[in-house]
Amino acid sequence: MNSLFGNCIAMVYTIEFQKRSLPHIYVLIIIYFLDKICDTNHINAIVSAKISDCNIYPVLYDVVTTVIIHSLYSDCFPNAYCMVNHRYSKQYPKPFNSETLYGENGYPRYARPENGPTFTKAEFTYDNRWVVLYNLYLSARYI
Secondary structure, eight states, X not given: OEETTEEEEEEEEEEEEOGGGOEEEEEEEEEOGGGSOOSHHHHHHHOBOSOOOTTTOHHHHHHHHHTSBXXXXXXXXXXXXXXXXXXXXXXXXXXXXXXXXXXXXXXXXXXXXXXXXXXXXXXXXXXXXXXXXXXXXXXXXXO
């Protein structure tokens, strides 16, 4: 079975119903070893951490700015799940990066350009540092 990520040899998933009975899915896709991610161009084809251009991808822009942004919780919700000792446990905002690089620990540091689009929500201006990782195709198609 071919997938967005390469030749899929196995897939496991589970669906949970979280607060307010909203479905939440976890999917593990195991790809053929020859299709493994081998460079930053491949990473960029699969994962994005940028606010989309509203003129080129209006649907994706709406999805990213409403669902795929890590919200500002420190003042409004100091007891939010992502706050530990009044700090973000998920290290948001992430640092700006002009390009995707492999990190020292083997994990990539995703492209989050400083000069990308921004938007304002609840009197706070969000930029690429606040974007949660997403797949362009899947986000536009299923959210």
